[in-house]
Amino acid sequence: MKKEELKQKALEIGRVPTHLKLEIEDYGDERKRSYFCWIDPQDEHKGIIVELGPDGQLEGLSRDVEPESSEKLSEDQIEDILIQFVNSHYPEAPSAFVREENDEAFDDKVRFSYVQMEDGLPLPMSGFMADVSLSGEVVYFRYYGKACNIIKPEQVVDEKEAMAYFKKDVDVTLLFEILHRSVYKNGDDQPHLVYEFEKAGIAVPADVSEEKEICDDDYVESESFPLPLFEDIHENADPGSMIGLNSGLVKVREADIGSGRIGIVWRNPDVPVYQPADKSMDSWFRGRVHQVLKTTHNKETGKLEGVMSFIDEKGPNTVSEEECEKIAIRFLFALFPNADQYFKIKYDKQGEEGSSAGFTFDVHCNGVPLRFGQVRICVSRQTGRITVYMGPDIDPEVLKAVDPVPSISPEQAKSIFWRHFKVELGWEREYGEDEENSYRLVYKPVYPRLIDAYTSEAVISAL
Secondary structure, eight states: OOHHHHHHHHHHHHTOOTTSEEEEEEOOGGGOOEEEEEEETTEEEEEEEEEEOTTSOEEEEEEESOOSOOOOOOHHHHHHHHHHHHHHHOTTHHHHSEEOOOOOOOSSEEEEEEEOEETTEEOTTOEEEEEEETTSOEEEEEEEEOOSEEEOOSOOOOHHHHHHHHHTTOEEEEEEEEOOTTTBTTOOSSEEEEEEEETTTOOEESSGGGOOOOSOTTOOOOOEEEOOOOTTTTTTOOHHHHTTTTSSOEEEEEEEEETTEEEEEEEOTTSOOOOOSSSOHHHHHHHHHTTEEEEEEETTTOOEEEEEEOOOOOSOOOSOHHHHHHHHHHHHHHHOTTHHHHEEEEEOOOOTTSSEEEEEEEEEETTEEEEEEEEEEEEETTTOOEEEEEOOSSOGGGGGGSOSSOSSOHHHHHHHHHHHOEEEEEEEEEOOTTOTTEEEEEEEEEOOSEEETTTOOEEOBOO
16 A cells, blocks of 8 residues: 555544644555554543554554543443454454453543454454443553464473472562552552562463573672772762753753653754654654753652653763762662662673763662662763663662561461462464464463462462
8 A cells, every 4th residue: 555545544544633733754664564543632641543454454553532422331232342443444354353351441432352262262452342331432542463373382281290390490589579559469568578489470382392592590699798888988979960961951841741740841942853864763763852952750758760861972981980979879879878778789790981980789688689670870981971771660768667587488488479470271372583472371370479478378460
């Protein structure tokens, strides 16, 4: 199809209102896929996205605009509307795929997932998924299609043998973890002392004689060290100036980005605005990041929680790696005055040809690490400014209130863990370089993500 035909088709599928502005019009490499995005000039977070495949077939649709009707239909009526929609694009799909039972509940829409079945088991990421509003508007659609290749094992071992395979290689670690309600069914958004079970979550082929390589035996976790302290560690430690906010930058936009955070974009008004050559995805992205500094702040306290600089600095590397390290540590102390009590430094392999030096800091308290608790700081070798800062999910100070001594031993935690552990047969999508839409039968583990080290309670994932 010609470009104008694809664009017209996208307009019709998306039912795009005339007041929306075409923001992205991308025809991809060798015109294989087309991507269109219209946004509301009054609210850039609202809009319509349409993705078309190589032959102009619908692959994805997202509509986030004001509803056309306030009427509420029954679920049967809503499903009939969806089937009519799908039939208009993929006539064979409603009969080729089976609707999955879905326990997800939404106040303003119904989610449908239709999948391909094989030997009585669903193939993940097959068929199609859709969200339909209560008034009958298809507000989200994604077509995955049929599996290209289904790899069946010569034999399937019984669950007992599969369980033995899982049990032979599981390690237990004591950690702090924030049990977010959005992540865990029994979460409370508070820090807890927990046991985590490593290597338990990797599915294995249904014929365990076809063992996969599940980890790199040569990989060794980098050691972390206490922060090196120096005499002037608190001098010139203003976070704003260290990221360059005093260098002529002004705020160009601010938005609530969710999870209790505010995102702000800064740029120098004297720097020419990027002029896109077209409406491609690449041009759109370049326009969003051209010579800007992006910061993230806590919505309640205003504390800096993230930095990402896209400002292209010119000139030679004049700041040594040793000085970059001092700047990174000084910046950490500016944000966390007792940083030496909660952070350890992990050294990267630095490349002298790079324009920045990067440092990783592990979060811990009373000798116990925070799960996924890492801070990343990069320093420009040209200017000495902070170009990247990815802060911890929680202020380490709050960990002081949690007793670091567990009430149960690792062996007791393991016993509780295995009482909850079970395996289920299922299809798993393969993601090798030459394996598009291929599936392999595996035993998938079903288990608690963590065991509370005080209460012995199993912590169950909500995802």
